[in-house]
Amino acid sequence: MRTTYLALLALAVSCSHSQKPASAETTSQPSASSSQAAASSSQTASSSPQASGSASAAAPSGQDRAWIERSNQNAKIVLDVQARFAPEFAARQGVTGVDDQISDFKPGHHERQRAAIQAALSQLEQKKTAENDPLVRQDLEILVDAAKRQIEGSELHERLQVPYYNLPRLVFSSTRALLDKQVSPDRYPAALVRVRKYAGQDGGPSIVQLAEAETRAGLSKGLLAPSRIEVENDLETAKPILDGIQKLFVEFKVQGSEEPVAALRKQLEDYLSFVRQEVLPKARSDFRLPPELYAFNLRQVGVDIPPQELVARAKRSFNEYLGEMKTVAARIAEKRHLPSSDYKDVIHELKKNQIPDDQVLAFYEHRLGEIEDIIRREHLVTLPSRPAQIRLGTPAENAQQPAPHMEPPRLIGNTGQRGTFVLPLSVPGKKVQKYDDFNYDAAAWTLTAHEARPGHELQFSRMV
Numbered sequence: 001m002r003t004t005y006l007a008l009l010a011l012a013v014s015c016s017h018s019q020k021p022a023s024a025e026t027t028s029q030p031s032a033s034s035s036q037a038a039a040s041s042s043q044t045a046s047s048s049p050q051a052s053g054s055a056s057a058a059a060p061s062g063q064d065r066a067w068i069e070r071s072n073q074n075a076k077i078v079l080d081v082q083a084r085f086a087p088e089f090a091a092r093q094g095v096t097g098v099d100d101q102i103s104d105f106k107p108g109h110h111e112r113q114r115a116a117i118q119a120a121l122s123q124l125e126q127k128k129t130a131e132n133d134p135l136v137r138q139d140l141e142i143l144v145d146a147a148k149r150q151i152e153g154s155e156l157h158e159r160l161q162v163p164y165y166n167l168p169r170l171v172f173s174s175t176r177a178l179l180d181k182q183v184s185p186d187r188y189p190a191a192l193v194r195v196r197k198y199a200g201q202d203g204g205p206s207i208v209q210l211a212e213a214e215t216r217a218g219l220s221k222g223l224l225a226p227s228r229i230e231v232e233n234d235l236e237t238a239k240p241i242l243d244g245i246q247k248l249f250v251e252f253k254v255q256g257s258e259e260p261v262a263a264l265r266k267q268l269e270d271y272l273s274f275v276r277q278e279v280l281p282k283a284r285s286d287f288r289l290p291p292e293l294y295a296f297n298l299r300q301v302g303v304d305i306p307p308q309e310l311v312a313r314a315k316r317s318f319n320e321y322l323g324e325m326k327t328v329a330a331r332i333a334e335k336r337h338l339p340s341s342d343y344k345d346v347i348h349e350l351k352k353n354q355i356p357d358d359q360v361l362a363f364y365e366h367r368l369g370e371i372e373d374i375i376r377r378e379h380l381v382t383l384p385s386r387p388a389q390i391r392l393g394t395p396a397e398n399a400q401q402p403a404p405h406m407e408p409p410r411l412i413g414n415t416g417q418r419g420t421f422v423l424p425l426s427v428p429g430k431k432v433q434k435y436d437d438f439n440y441d442a443a444a445w446t447l448t449a450h451e452a453r454p455g456h457e458l459q460f461s462r463m464v
Contacts, residue, residue: 071139081116092177094412099190102197105210110158114151121147162218164226165211166234168241168268179248182417192257199264208271228283237399238272240428244396355439357425364390367444381454384461388452389420398424406456411463419460421451
């Protein structure tokens with residue numbers, strides 16, 4: 001359940017509606033219901049033909065705010081439960097009072113999580129029965145359905161899979177969420193409190209001891225082991241992640257961190273030895289999941305059609321996209337007088353003009369400006385007056401997430417924190433793999449539009 005219950009927390013966050021009055025910094029209509037939040041990519045930006053550089057909208061009325069507040073209180077039932085079991089993730093989203101807490105790895109945590117979600121589910125169902133406001137009731141229906149699926153998913157994972165954890169990645173994510181320039185400095189010391197708890201320096205067992213015992217128990221039962229490709233990747237990328245934890249404490253000057261961080265690193269290195277010696281030999285060569293687990297995972301992300309039908313649709317869509325790529329490639333080849341119009345050859349030619357690493361960030365910032373000029377000129381959407389943020393990923397971040405991505409802002413209680421488009425230039429591992437997929441002119445158009453504006457960055461604009 002370690003990987004799936006986070007989805008319910010994210011859903012509860014999406015059901016917590018912003019109540020800030022609109023200003024020049026906002027781009028969406030006030031007070032969208034949770035079903036609209038699920039389609040936030042199309043809801044966050046105003047499409048007014050008068051849009052130019054900033055947005056203006058009327059603040060929600062008192063009546064509007066009343067239903068939003070009631071719905072937020074319902075979402076808080078789920079947020080509070082999930083914050084008990086994934087406080088690191090909850091704090092990152094904006095839940096307060098859990099900065100110094102860590103995830104529950106103690107024996108029986110799956111059962112405790114299910115019991116807590118079941119108790120929350122009972123409250124939500126009672127509220128749904130008594131609720132007359134269709135908007136509040138709709139949010140309740142979404143939360144009830146998600147809670148039921150979370151319990152189902154927990155039972156499935158516990159019955160079928162060996163519990164296996166990438167602990168270095170967990171600790172780095174936890175630390176990175178607190179040691180960040182957009183986080184108030186008075187929260188920095190909590191990162192050290194977490195480290196001490198992870199290492200068992202608070203009098204309890206360390207997460208390494210607990211995780212190893214749980215994984216060994218799963219292996220002894222003959223459950224489905226993690227895939228070899230997953231385990232090997234975890235082992236190969238662990239060092240830059242461990243280095244990244246130490247670098248964060250140094251960069252943010254957290255007093256008294258040297259000894260606890262070093263002690264935790266030693267424990268995590270011992271954990272990696274355990275993974276290499278006891279988990280890797282039993283890892284499965286086939287990365288595919290059991291059919292019922294795969295179908296459930298699809299439902300968790302909103303896909304309710306049978307996997308076989310999804311595969312058939314995906315193949316049809318792939319062939320359609322391939323046809324479009326061939327058409328575009330032929331036009332590019334003709335315009336540039338290339339020797340071949342095959343789309344693979346055209347991409348290869350486009351990649352030849354690589355942007356030097358020390359110029360990539362400035363290039364993408366300039367490309368973003370060009371895209372914003374087009375958006376304003378064509379009156380496509382309303383843009384916030386604040387600039388979008390783009391930065392290069394650190395080695396630890398690249399090891400954790402090797403693809404370009406949008407790092408979301410704080411979603412609850414946002415006081416100005418902004419999302420950031422993070423661009424990796426290489427992937428650390430057994431050997432550093434240099435990317436050539438993003439460092440050329442043609443790729444920068446699509447990637448910037450997708451991750452920054454008018455893409456993911458605007459999805460979160462109402463929160464800022």
